[in-house]
Amino acid sequence: MDFDFDLFVIGGGSGGVRAARVAAGGGAKVGLAEESRMGGTCVIRGCVPKKLMVFASSYRDAMGEAGDYGWEVSMGDFDWTKFATRLNNELDRLEGVYQNLLKNSGVEAFASRATIVDAHTVALGDGTKKTAKHILIATGGRPVRPSENFDTSLAMVSDDIFHLDKLPKSLLIVGGGFIACEFACIMHGLGVEVTMFYRGAQILRGFDDEARGLIADMMEARGIAIHTGTNILDLQQADGGLTVKATNGTETHFEKVLYATGRAPNTENLGLENVDVEVGRRGEIVVDEYSQTGQPSIYAIGDVTNRVNLTPVAIREGMAFVETVFKGNPTPVDHELIPSAVFTQPELGTVGMSEEQARDAGPIDIYATSFRPMQQAFVGREDRVLMKLVVCKNTDVVLGCHIVAPGAGEMIQLAGIAVKMKATKAQFYQVCAVHPTMSEELVTMKTPVRSA
Template sequence: MSDHDFDLFVIGGGSGGVRAARISAAHGAKVAMAEEYRVGGTCVIRGCVPKKLLIYGAHFAEDLKDAKRFGWQVPECGFDWTVLRDNVLADVDRLEGLYQNTLDSHGVQVFHQRAVVTGPNEVQLADGTRHTARIILIATGARPAIPDFPGAEHGITSNEAFHLDSVPKRISIAGGGYIANEFAGIFNEFGAKVTIINRGGEILRHYDDSVRDRLLQISIKKGIDFRFHAPFEKVEKKADGTLTIHVTGHDPIEADLLMFATGRLPNSEGLGLEALGVEMGERGAIKVDGDSRTNVPSIFAVGDVTDRVQLTPVAIREGQAFADTQFGGTPRRVDYGCIPSAVFSHPPIAAVGLTESQARNKYGTVKIYTSDFRPMKNVLANRDERALYKMVCDSTTNRVLGLHMIGPDAPEILQAAAVAVKAGLTKSQFDDTVALHPTMSEELVLLK
């Protein structure tokens, strides 16, 4: 018999925590979970899933226009934000129910309240009850970062964007990362005047120069404004509810809504970890080793709270590896090399492996192959919007070091190609593969 109430107590019901709890229970562990808000975490409740549904909705703005060039007699169409918003939120409710059912079917006891760590093997719930566990797993995710300046309280974050009463006529979005560019594309297609405010001089700084420059060009052509090198000074709210946004080096910006998309901070505060001596890194990240273990042997952490790689599939992998190692008798670690990523902008970006500059820094000389083309659908639609595919190769071995794409369905195409890059295939092996014609993806085996 165990000396503890549970073998595993998970704090946080997001993607990483749910996976860890479910798999650990499947391995025979007695598992409990505490989630103070909603099961599903950022991705399901207020992140990638509802955002992707908004992106699908936004794409119809262009698709309806393009349909006329394909012979469809499309009338002038209006857009009702509340219908899309409510349908998206209803689907979030559905998914949350599925997550809860999964936990229930695996025998995971879920406490729908906040929990804090009160000892190496003890947690306390908000109602005052305490439970012991042989292992405690922190999977509390991350939250939007909000800059500190006068008037910042007048802004919202991506969390609130899914619940707006209406689409603002003018929205300013602070940030240059994937969240900022994705919501810029969404609101632009819904008819808002969008301005991106960036304290730096570039967007998507972790992506290859060629594809992010292409997105910038296309976004500007679509009517999105950019203010670079524009740190906030203050925001003033007028009597009519509109905002005047003051930034350094630029004229004031008038807006109906300001949204912050300036990064995400690990949710590690107020969990009692500091009192136990759990080591923290920058920005409040929980420091862990390759097995997701902290410096306190009985306490582990997975997902965004560790600030290793803030991606849902990575959190899921970490949760799976944790469960298999601690309860499944099959120790494993997550390989963080060659992780594919995407920006669901308009058009989307997808990438895997090294950028051109990263490859040159690491290998010295590299070979670059590109295809800069206008997709067939864009040609007939009379849409002057070009796709760009770029392959970065080791000049000595011709091994593919990176693939970078911007264009329709780029993330869908890259997922399969990422397997080839991860496997270390060469440019010649891509070339030896017969093209699927006519497709956009065939450009990957025809690069020059």
């Protein structure tokens, strides 16, 4: 059978674009459809604009410290319009880069929604159909609003943050995961009065307990009001904002409310019922270790599979897909020991097992230190950082590394190399310290603070 394409990719995010480009670079005829903006969640409404907002929000503390260090500075108001204009210009530029990368690779791009008709056919929004030997689904995920007995559409989700006309004076964030915490720190840094409701006992569930406890303490010390064990009972429009009744018995007015309570894979109305593709209970496409679905011609990568929802992981899954399907080199995706960062203030960098996970697996030693970093201690600030290694008692292998500190995301990238190589604590200790730095503590800690 003659096909229009060797590969048709549904979704123009980082994973889909990388797979399309690399396959086309190897001689495959590739088509790609994207119904929204090229670049997907990361470039358009996730990692990139969020990190730029992190940068913007960090200057308030930096200006305060500059004054303490002897600089004559004055703190003006934050100009959201000026920043948002520059931000949107940058996102336009990056979208153009993605479009040019596809064009220069020979990928035929369609600005359209695509749905699956059968194992080798997709339908575009204008009704035309394209056939392909292989179909790759890379449609990503989306923020979701919980189902409640009140109108949750009155609140924002994370996508909406980037399209604000002006900054609110007060903001309630519902949720306690990394997205909720990052936006809490961002908006607080920009001058917004921020309150958080989280139904659990502690924010950042799933991360190392000691690390997330320190971040919660530092967020509260900065002025973010965190209410755990709390959720919205009722939400109503009111003059200039929203009135929120909470399960803790309070009734408070906020200018804006943001739900950051989870994301869902984009599998709805994709036509998956027309093919032998299994969808899991959370809406994710079920795939094997090679990203192949139950329909042999159809693969899926990235957040739509709900495996590890990180941009670099989606890109690696896309590369492994091309190796497997177009280069005759079956390549399973490696999801072990993936470093990640949470861009709170201070940041969290993490790789490997938390203390709690490792304790359940076997005997461990914990090397940890928490201290006031030199830069902040000098000017009398109470900021604290954490450097922590989780070590197997039997083998001395470092099972996990957790850093809470300014620049933790940069540090964990390098620490991740050692952990991925299964370095031992003795090998960490053999490395000479870089002094004076915060990270030198990772190689100078000599005695465990506890064992389990």
